[in-house]
Amino acid sequence: MSISKTENKVVVVGAGLGGLALACRLAARGKEVLVFDQAAGPGGKAGQLNLGDFYFDRGPSLFTMPDYVDEVFHAAGKNPRDYYTYSKLDTLCHYFFSDGLKLKASADRKAFAAEVELQTGESAKRVLDFLAESERIHALTEEVFIRRSLHRLKTYFTRAIWRGILGFKHIRAFETMEERIRFYFKYPQVQQLFLRYATYNGSSPYKAPATLNVIPHLEFGIGAYMPLGGIYAIPQALHQLAMDLGVQFRWNEKVSEILFSDGKVDGVKTELNSYAAQAVVSNADVVPTYRKLLPSLKAPEKVLAQERSSSALIFYWGMNREFPELDVHNIFFSGDYKAEFRCLFESEEPFADPTVYVHISAKVCAEHAPEGKENWFVMINAPRHQGQNWPTVAQGIKERITKKLSEALQVDIGACIEEEDLLTPEMIDLRTSSFQGSLYGTSSNNRFAAFLRHANKSKELDGLYFCGGSVHPGGGIPMVMSSAKIVSDWMS
Numbered sequence: 001m002s003i004s005k006t007e008n009k010v011v012v013v014g015a016g017l018g019g020l021a022l023a024c025r026l027a028a029r030g031k032e033v034l035v036f037d038q039a040a041g042p043g044g045k046a047g048q049l050n051l052g053d054f055y056f057d058r059g060p061s062l063f064t065m066p067d068y069v070d071e072v073f074h075a076a077g078k079n080p081r082d083y084y085t086y087s088k089l090d091t092l093c094h095y096f097f098s099d100g101l102k103l104k105a106s107a108d109r110k111a112f113a114a115e116v117e118l119q120t121g122e123s124a125k126r127v128l129d130f131l132a133e134s135e136r137i138h139a140l141t142e143e144v145f146i147r148r149s150l151h152r153l154k155t156y157f158t159r160a161i162w163r164g165i166l167g168f169k170h171i172r173a174f175e176t177m178e179e180r181i182r183f184y185f186k187y188p189q190v191q192q193l194f195l196r197y198a199t200y201n202g203s204s205p206y207k208a209p210a211t212l213n214v215i216p217h218l219e220f221g222i223g224a225y226m227p228l229g230g231i232y233a234i235p236q237a238l239h240q241l242a243m244d245l246g247v248q249f250r251w252n253e254k255v256s257e258i259l260f261s262d263g264k265v266d267g268v269k270t271e272l273n274s275y276a277a278q279a280v281v282s283n284a285d286v287v288p289t290y291r292k293l294l295p296s297l298k299a300p301e302k303v304l305a306q307e308r309s310s311s312a313l314i315f316y317w318g319m320n321r322e323f324p325e326l327d328v329h330n331i332f333f334s335g336d337y338k339a340e341f342r343c344l345f346e347s348e349e350p351f352a353d354p355t356v357y358v359h360i361s362a363k364v365c366a367e368h369a370p371e372g373k374e375n376w377f378v379m380i381n382a383p384r385h386q387g388q389n390w391p392t393v394a395q396g397i398k399e400r401i402t403k404k405l406s407e408a409l410q411v412d413i414g415a416c417i418e419e420e421d422l423l424t425p426e427m428i429d430l431r432t433s434s435f436q437g438s439l440y441g442t443s444s445n446n447r448f449a450a451f452l453r454h455a456n457k458s459k460e461l462d463g464l465y466f467c468g469g470s471v472h473p474g475g476g477i478p479m480v481m482s483s484a485k486i487v488s489d490w491m492s
Contacts, residue, residue, distance in 0.1 A: 008030065008031050008032045008278065009031075009032050009034070009276065009277045009278050009279075010026055010031050010032070010033050010034070010277055010278060010279045010280070010281065010491075011033075011034050011035075011036065011267060011268050011275060011277040011279070011280045011281070012033060012034070012035045012036070012280075012281045012283060013036055013255045013258070013268065013280065013281065013282045013283055013284050013289075013293070014035075014036070014044060014282065014283030014284045014433075014468065015035050015036075015037040015039070015041075015042045015043070015044065015235075015239070015249065015283070016043065016044025016045060016046065016235075016283050016432075016468060016480070017043075017044065017046055017234065017235055017238065017468075017477060017480045017481065018283045018467040018468035018469070018480040018481070018483050018484050019035060019037075019044070019281070019283030019467065019468070019484075020035075020042055020235055020238035020239055020242060021069075021072045021238055021467075021480070021481050021484035021485075022281055022283070022467050022484035022487055022488060023035050023242045023247045024072050024073075024075070024076055024238060024241050024242050024245060024247070025072060025075050025076075025484060025485065025488035026488060026491065027076075027242065027245035027246055027247045028075055028076035028077070028245055029488070029492065031491075032246075033242075033246075033247045033248070034247075034248045034249075034250065034275065034277070035247060035248070035249050035250070036249075036250045036253050036254070036255050036268065036270060037249070037250070037251060037252075037253075038252065038253070038254035038255075038433075039251065039252070039431075040251050040252055041239075041251060042235045042236070042238070042239040042249075043058075043232060043235035043236075044059075044235075044283075044432055045058065045059035045060065045428070045432050045434070045439070046058070046059050046060050046231055046232060046234065046235050046477075047059065047232065047235075048230070048232040049316055049421060051316060051318050051419040051420070052318060052418070052419045053318070053369070053370045053373075054316075054318035054368065054369050054370075054373070054375045054418075054419050055230070055361075055365075055367070055368040055369075055375060056316045056361070056368070056375050056377055056421075057230045057231040057232050057359075057361060057377065058232075058423065059231075059439075060231050060476075060477060061231060061329070061359040061361070061377055062200075062224060062329065063086065063224065063225045063226060063227060063231060063234070063477060064218040064219060064222060064223070064224055064225065064476075064477070064478060065218060065222055065477075065478035066086055066225050068477070068478040068481035068482060069234060069238075069477065069481055071481070071485070072238065072241070072484070073237075073241060075488075076241060078241060078244075080237070083237035083238075083240055083241055084227055084228065084229070084233045084234060084236070084237035085227070085228045086225045086226060086227040086228060087225065087226055087228070087364065088107070088223050088224070088225050089107060089223070089224045089225060089226060089328060089329075089364075090106065090107055090108075091104060091105065091107065091327045091328070091329075092105040092106070092107050092112075092219050092220070092224050092329065093105045093327070093329040093330065093331055094325070094326060094327050094329070094330045094331070095193060095330075095331050095333065096330070096331065096332045096333065096408050097189050097192070097333050098333055098334065098335035098353075099189070099335075101119060101120070101189050102119075103115060103116065103119055103120075103189070103193070104327075105193075107219070107220070107223060107224065109127075109128065109131050109220045109221070110124075110128070112127070112220065113125075113127035113128050113131075116190060120187045120189055120190055121187065122185055122186070122187045122190045126184050126185060127185075127190075129184065130181075130184045130185070130194070130213075130216075131216060131217065131220050131221070133170075133213065134213050134214055134215070134216045134217035134220070134221070135217045135221050136170055137170065137171050137172070137211060137213060137214040137217070138214045138217045138218075138221070140170060140171055141171060141211065141214060145473055146473045146478070146479065146482050147482060147485075147486075148486065171210075171211045171214075172210035172211055172213065173209045173210070173211050173447050174209070174447060175209070175210040176205065176206060176207060176208065176209065176210060177194075177195065177197075177198055177205040177206075177208050177209070177210050177212050177213055178191075178195060178205045178206045179210065180210035180213055181194050181195060181205070181210075181213070192333055192337050194213070194216060195337060196331065196333075196355070197212065197213070197215040197216055198212060198444075199310070199381055200215050200476060201215075201309065201440045201443075201444055201474055201475055201476060202308075202309025202310040202311075202381075202438060202439050202440035202443055202444075202475065203309065203310075203440075203443045203444040203445050203449075204341040204344065204345050204443070204445050205341070206338060206341055207345070207445035207446075208443075208444045208445055208446075208449075209444070209446075209447040209449070211447075212444060218478075224329070226328060226361070226364045226365070228365065229365060229367075230361045230365050230368060231361075234477070250270070253270045253271065253272055254270060254271055255268045255269070255270050255293060256269050256270055256271060256292075256293070257269040257293055257294075257295075258280050258282070258289075258293045258294050258464070259274065260294075260297070260461050260464070263460070263461060263462060264461060264462040264463050265277065265279065265280045265461050265462070265463040265464050267280065268280055268293075277463075278463060279463040279464070279465065279491060280463065280464055280465070281464075281465040281466065281467055281487060282464075282465070282466050282467075282468075283467050283468045284433050284468070285432075285433050285434050285435045285438075285441065285468070285470045286303075286304070286441065286454045286466055286470045286471055287304050287435035287470070288433045288435055289466070290304060297460060297461070298460065300454065303452065303453075303454050306442040306443075306446075306452060307345070307442060307443045307445055307446075308384045308435065308436050308438035308441070308442060308443060309384075309438045309439055309440035309441060309442060309444075309475070310344050310345070310381050310382065310383060310384065310438070310439065310443070311381075311382045311383065311384050311385060311425035311428060311436070311437035311438055311439055312379050312380070312381060312382050312423070312425070312428070312437075312439060313350065313379070313380050313382040313390075313393070313394060313397060313422075313423070313424055313425065314377065314378065314379045314422070314423040315376075315378040315379075315394075315398060315401075315420065315421075315422055316375075316376070316377060316378075316419075316420065316421040316422070316423070317375075317376040317378055317416075317417045317418075317419065317420055318369065318373065318375060318376075318417070318418045318419030318420070319369075319373055319374045319375070319376050319416045319417065319418065320373055320416050320417075321372065321373065321374070321416055322372060322373065322374055323360075323374060323409065323411075325409065326358065326360060326363075326374075326409075327360070327363060328359065328360055328361065328363045328364055329357075329358075330357070330358040330359075330360070331355065331356070331357055331358075332355065332356040332358070332404060332405060332408055333355050334351060334353050334354055334355040335353055336351075336353065337355070339351060340354060340355060340381075343383070344381055344382070344383050345383070345443070345445065347383075348383040348384065348386055348388075349383060349388070349393075350380060350382050350383070350393060350397055352400065353400070353404070354380040354381065354397065354400070354401065355380065355381065356378060356379070356380055356401050356404060356405065357378070357379045357380070358376055358377070358378050358379075358405070359376075359377040359379070360374050360375060360376055360377070361375060361377070362374050362375045373418070378401065380397060380401065382424075382425050382437075383425070384425060384436035384437055384438050385424075385425040385426045385428075385429050385436045385437040386436065388425075388426075390424035390425065390426050390427075391424075393424075394422055394424060402414045424437070425437030425438075434470075435470075438470075439469070439475060440469055440470075440474060440475030440476070441453070441469050441470030441471065441474070441475060442470070444474075453470075453471055453472040453473070453474060454466060454470070454471040454472065455471070455472060456471055456472055456483060456486045456490060457487070457490050465487045465490065465491065466483075466487070467480070467483040467484050467486075467487045468480055468483060469483075471483060472486070473486075
């Protein structure tokens with residue numbers, strides 16, 4: 001049955017984190033919200049996988065800036081702790097370098113700096129100076145680039161924007177991350193540790209602007225957290241809040257077209273019906289939104305043609321033993337980082353010796369693995385999907401990374417795998433409509449990338465909006481939460 005059009009009706013396409021947050025914000029303001037998703041439940045990339053007695057977060061594994069999620073509940077007049085809770089991690093990451101060096105990154109920046117000096121000889125003061133610069137970039141950019149739309153005129157009449165303009169030289173937009181990191185550090189291992197933060201938005205530190213050196217502050221300054229129940233607890237909590245606010249959901253019902261006439265949206269069409277609405281918000285990737293849902297609308301080709309971010313190749317391993325030398329987050333570095341990023345963005349193939357990230361939520365969430373065992377989320381950065389034969393690629397990668405991990409941990413890792421599943425860039429594309437499997441929409445391999453992302457409101461159609469990781473301000477949980485707030489504010 002079609003739903004009649006009302007002045008308060010809003011359709012949200014996609015129940016990822018951004019779509020859920022937006023639905024909650026709009027419903028809290030009295031809007032009648034209907035959310036569609038092709039999947040059977042909420043979460044999008046932030047879903048959950050069950051293998052035997054093991055549970056895994058399918059996608060995001062790092063939780064920073066929790067206030068951005070909590071704000072959604074506060075906007076609805078609710079206590080977020082009634083819906084979900086989290087704890088702060090004392091250890092941010094364990095690092096394993098190709099030369100055998102091991103570093104434990106404490107959440108206490110002074111303790112971390114002292115550890116770096118002890119293990120590498122790099123000055124602790126330089127580490128603290130770099131983190132102070134990271135904090136300074138955050139102070140200059142948060143209100144300008146994250147909290148507000150760059151596509152609204154009123155943004156440019158705020159104190160925040162002028163503070164950002166006056167402090168522009170301090171955000172280092174005309175240097176690369178790598179150039180600025182080399183200015184601070186001479187030891188390759190310390191450089192590599194900080195260069196890795198470019199992967200937090202799917203970019204190359206050898207091309208991305210040094211403005212992205214803001215990212216370490218999110219961990220060392222604000223903190224890294226783990227929700228009780230894992231990352232999947234966040235979409236679960238947002239979904240429950242949405243239900244409490246009266247949001248309606250249509251699961252397993254894929255939107256096939258966004259309907260419009262006379263320069264204004266009319267609603268959406270699915271495989272089952274047509275639904276009228278005052279406004280439509282796409283939480284789907286902006287490229288398939290135009291190519292598939294708006295085929296007759298002139299698309300912003302320059303925006304859609306921008307370089308895509310990297311993707312990921314992920315193995316989910318249920319391990320038959322525990323590893324006390326590992327923590328929640330663990331990195332096993334490549335021996336040639338520059339070559340690895342050349343493969344990602346130039347050759348568009350996985351590197352022969354990839355950096356391996358191992359996330360073990362069971363270190364905090366004991367229910368995610370049987371007693372005496374662990375759930376390993378094992379990820380390498382991968383190029384976007386361009387027709388590669390991923391099953392064959394994955395088999396070769398698995399052999400290389402099990403060997404790499406076995407050598408680093410002095411254990412036969414392959415013999416420890418009790419349960420296994422795989423996620424490839426092609427599967428990410430098919431399951432989540434993330435164009436070419438890119439995790440963050442476009443890359444930031446351009447000094448003007450922050451200004452080039454697609455806007456949160458359409459110029460062509462009244463009543464059409466966009467939220468999620470492929471539009472402003474970008475990917476990652478805090479950014480996606482911010483995109484929902486920006487759209488909500490724009491619709492008020």
